[in-house]
Amino acid sequence: MAASTHDPDHALSPEDSLALIDAQRRTTQRRLRPHPLALFLPWGLVYVVAFGAVWLTLGPGLLPAPATVVVVALAVVGAVATMLTALVRSHHGVEGPTRRVATRYGGSWALAFATLGVVNSQLIGLGVAPTTISLIWSSSALIVVGLLTLAGGLLWPGSGQYVLGVWILVSAALSIIVGYPTNFLVLSLAGGGGFVVLALVAWARGRQT
Template structure:
């Protein structure tokens, strides 16, 4: 008597159902990993860029400069640009697993970074040409760039309800404001230690959580 006569599934059919459920579960975990970037990586990238980049700027503008001025300007520029590229990749990765209006929002958010920094470069360059001192120009570039980063991350955190992005944006804005109050060259030291150190501390926290609870998402 076969399965059609008894009304019961054959053993191989039951096995296929189990394998299908396992495959669905595995695919779900894969999609989750693809859509949600690791906050440890994000905090480490920005923390390293701030700590090393603005640390180099401080060494070039301190009371007794340790490195050439051009190097103090080039190092943070290169590192922050690299962190910016990683941030765009983060946003694209978050939006990769969605479609429809959500995908459009992700694309608009990614382009807002390019538009924002392009316009910021025009504004800051024009202001400097109108007679800003070198110290004021240094504060303008560093504070305005970090303020823009903070606003963009706040927006991204609200759009995707991502507390990691939102916290990153809030901390960026606080450090930008504190750096301006410190003046030059103290602003570079504040951004290096408070900004970079704060991000690296958060990276360590998320790393500890993921290590302590491997099955738990950060």
């Protein structure tokens, strides 16, 4: 009969067992959470580059409109692709409620902006003044991003998204206050800057832990 390999002298105490369980739980949460640089930094760069280009076109007139259209399109497509890739990779091999929540959250971004595009496009068709449409676009886009980021903060506590969501909503109000075309500068610096700062802070905190 084989001897038992269990050594009562080396058994974990209840405190050690709880500490081990907590460490494994935190490790799993980090693995399931998308990398902050892949999730937040692309959107930050989109806001800084794309809306900065729009402001350069409409404000000082330093950039031709066709070039701005290309810059905005490439920036948005690149950011969406990067974010979706990060979400898929972080939940690769994971099944059940966690994967379903992540999938639905990622899809909610596309659904929200598709809806926003339809609504604001209809306003253009109703004859709303272009400067007013510009303010509506900038503020409504920031509101959508802010609310979805707040939701992300509730899904992934400790990610910093809730604080970012609050900042984005404040930026939405500010974009209306400053008026056209400075609203695009607010989108670029305040909106994009918020995402970039959160990405760098989350990345630094991840390295420390």
